[in-house]
Amino acid sequence: MQRAPIGVLEVSTRGVVRDTNEIDRTIIDVTDPTGAHIVDVFPRFADDTLLTAFDGESVTETDFEEYYPDLGRWLAISVVALSESGTVYVRDVTER
Numbered sequence: 485m486q487r488a489p490i491g492v493l494e495v496s497t498r499g500v501v502r503d504t505n506e507i508d509r510t511i512i513d514v515t516d517p518t519g520a521h522i523v524d525v526f527p528r529f530a531d532d533t534l535l536t537a538f539d540g541e542s543v544t545e546t547d548f549e550e551y552y553p554d555l556g557r558w559l560a561i562s563v564v565a566l567s568e569s570g571t572v573y574v575r576d577v578t579e580r
């Protein structure tokens with residue numbers, strides 16, 4: 485996870501951040517979000533597509549791109565469901 489070339493967050497099914505890598509912390513401009521709820525960690529967006537992936541009893545898999553005005557960036561996000569958590573992959577695609 486720490487060597488991945490993109491941002492990675494491990495999030496529990498309840499939406500609590502378990503771990504993240506340095507690239508993710510740089511992309512979403514946070515220091516150490518471990519233990520915080522994803523609502524409090526990830527920048528808000530009108531559709532809150534990422535947050536809805538963690539609003540049920542299990543993680544909903546999804547792929548999308550959204551513009552985050554607080555960051556001034558377009559992010560490509562993929563959520564992969566695991567048995568007890570979900571993994572969020574984050575790429576800054578603003579240049580594209």
